[in-house]
Amino acid sequence: MALILVADDDITTQLILQHALEEQGHQVYMAEDGGIALSLARKHHPNLVICDWMMPRVDGLEVCRSLKADPELTSAFFILLTAKENMTDRITGLDSGADDFISKPIEIEEILARVRSGLRIQNLNQALLKSNQQLVQALSNLQQAQVQLIQHEKMLSLVQFVAGIAHEINNPVTFIRGNLDYVSQYTANLLEVVNLYQKVYPQPQPEIQTKLEEIEVEYIMDDLPQVLKSMQQGTERISNIIQSLKNFSRLDESEKKLADIHEGIDNTLLILQSRLNQNRDHPIQVIKLYGQIPQIVCYPSHLNQVFMNVLNNAIDAIAQHKKNHPFLEPKIWIKTEACDFTHPHQSSTQAIRIRIQDNGTGIPQEIRRQIYDPFFTTKPVGSGKGLGLSIAYQIIVEKHKGTFKFCSELDKGTEFIIEIPLHQH
Template sequence: MAKILVVDDDFTTQLILEEALQSEGYQVRVAQNGKDAWQIVQQWHPDSIVCDWMMPQMDGLSFCKLIKADPDLTTTFFILLTAREQVSDRVQGLDGGADDFLSKPIEIEELLARVRSGLRLQSLTRQLSQANLRLNQAFSELQQTQAKLVQSEKMFSLSKMVEGIAHEINNPITFIYSNLQYLEDYHRDLFELLSLYQQEVTNPSSFLQEKLATVELDFLVSDLPKLLMSMKTGAERIRQIILSVRNFSRLSEEGLKKVDIHEGLDNTLLILQSRLSTANSRFIRVVKEYGDLPLIECYPKEMNQVFWQIITNAIDALEEKQKAIEANYLWCQGKVKSKSCCPSSEVSKEEVFDWTPKITISTKLLDRERILIQIINNGLLLPIEIQDKIFEPFFTTKSIGKGKGLGLFISYQIVVEQHQGSLKTIATQEGGTEFQIELPVSLVANKNSFKFD
């Protein structure tokens, strides 16, 4: 049953309209003026309002503007009663938000027809609004699904590529590493045999003496063990890198497992070592402040993906700050004509050369059930106006070709939805950005949680 509010300062008009509308089966309430009507509206939320224009305290047009300014009441069908016949008056009423007009003296049949028409229009408007809401929800879900599918395909392809490369490198390096010990034994036996020959042959020929001088035997004897040790160290380093790559990608592991979070962080840093050491020719200082953590129940491959994305973003922020500082310094020195991306109006030469890009990674146990991981950089400050947007799908501050706006969105999904944790950013006192990741120590597996395998 539709609810209709009648607003008129004339008591007789109130009775006539109330009786006519109630005879049609509507719920009807009445008010003397716009001020009283506004109090009723806030509690009752009528479907339609029939309101006189000229009233004391608050006239009908002012009341209409108040109704249409409220998002919860904007679809209420508003009929303005008026004795004004000028076109300019009706224009003023329409501009104020009135949906229809009814001239005085009132024809009851016309009033009822306009009320019925208005309620039909209001019903269609509400249906359209609900359809738009459902459409927006569906579009948002489609965006998220699309982002997950894109990232899933990317990570699947990346995992397969890493698996293939690691496998191809692992075979020859294993062959080399396993044979180095034999080579070391052979060289020791040969040198022992050579030493015996030198003891037995006391008077070598001139040709043999010349050859011994040419090959610098003493140098070979002292340097070859060092060379073998260097080869062994290098081969061991390659084996460790391959192991870290495999651990980072978790190629042989699926599902929920108890893992050492610090191992995942260290493997991520190793994978990104080339960027940490060559970012714009400045070595990025990494400070690790690891606390005493228990093994954490999580999806290790997905959590490594989160660490990789956040640390990569930190490196990008540090590179951008260095560019900004150097550009600002050049502008201050008059060496460039335009000033772009400058964090401050003046930068000294000391600031340009003394600023050290830094990433601090700290972990600690908040209580018996949750841990906190903080990844902090002293790069460019993330503007407040976009801090709430960085976890939205396809949102990126990077230039075309450098980012798809999926990494942090997927990271948020992994931490919040899949791991029942929290992920947020805050500005640091040094002017950089801090990512805070809270994770439960023990995770109840969610059968409906998405995967990126």
């Protein structure tokens, strides 16, 4: 059974068509003018429409154009009833979107045959539309899976590299740090012996006195403890860096955990330190405006990916801008703050907001709608895969139920605004 709409201002034609179609088991709605026909179509979404060309107020051509322009009604098979036989009128009807014509006076058998044919075509079109939608969804799913796979491999390679370096550095640093305590103790003992000798033998032999003056023993005795102290501070600094590298490389953490966002940003900046200082004359200044924000339950390593991708893009944009503006003072601002968050499907809750702003080239208006698309990139061939912002968007919006937005101005820079709710459902 199909749902059919009949629009005709002739009551006799209405009754004939209604009777014939209902005998075939179809559900029929009747309209005496084009305006009523459009209202009924929008309400009931018919499978097929039989509409007279010549009607008062709204004629059949206007009904046809309106239905075919509506995405929800365009699939309805449209049959135009007409007494017009010339080719020009038929072309006009086809251009308006009509699928078939029936000439007046009507022949019931012909109408029923055209209806059967039209419904077959409409069913095929519906099946084709559904298949196309499934293919589009499948393609989208495939692209997203491909994005995640490639980005995972990229991050895994980086993580393995970082973890390997941290491991290799950690061994000799641990050795040095462990022996510095002994060196400090030995040095203190030796200096104590020297002091004792100076006390017991205040007037050494000329040869010894000459050597003491040559090596500036007083300076050594004063400076050596300071050197050892600096070495201890240096090894502690290296140990802290190694710990930051290890924290960044925890890609295997698949569960959410309580994490400090500031620590994640700092660890990421440490990884990018060489890029930030690539131009030694004009290194990129990072201005951190950290607010009072609580720790949040999240996927820390995934958020590190987001920070890495956004900051990498900022560095690229600044480098490009610097070529055309050599006196530019390159800067990146990172600001964090607590805020209110309202999700479309959730009640208002507390959140944290992270703003990352650069004074780079900015994003051209014509590509702003595409920057989250997988594999879209503005970088030269081989230097970018178009995955960074796509994967960042997925991590924030899908994994953390937050928002990932940006505002940009050409030749002024770009700011990405990330909001993550404290309580995620």
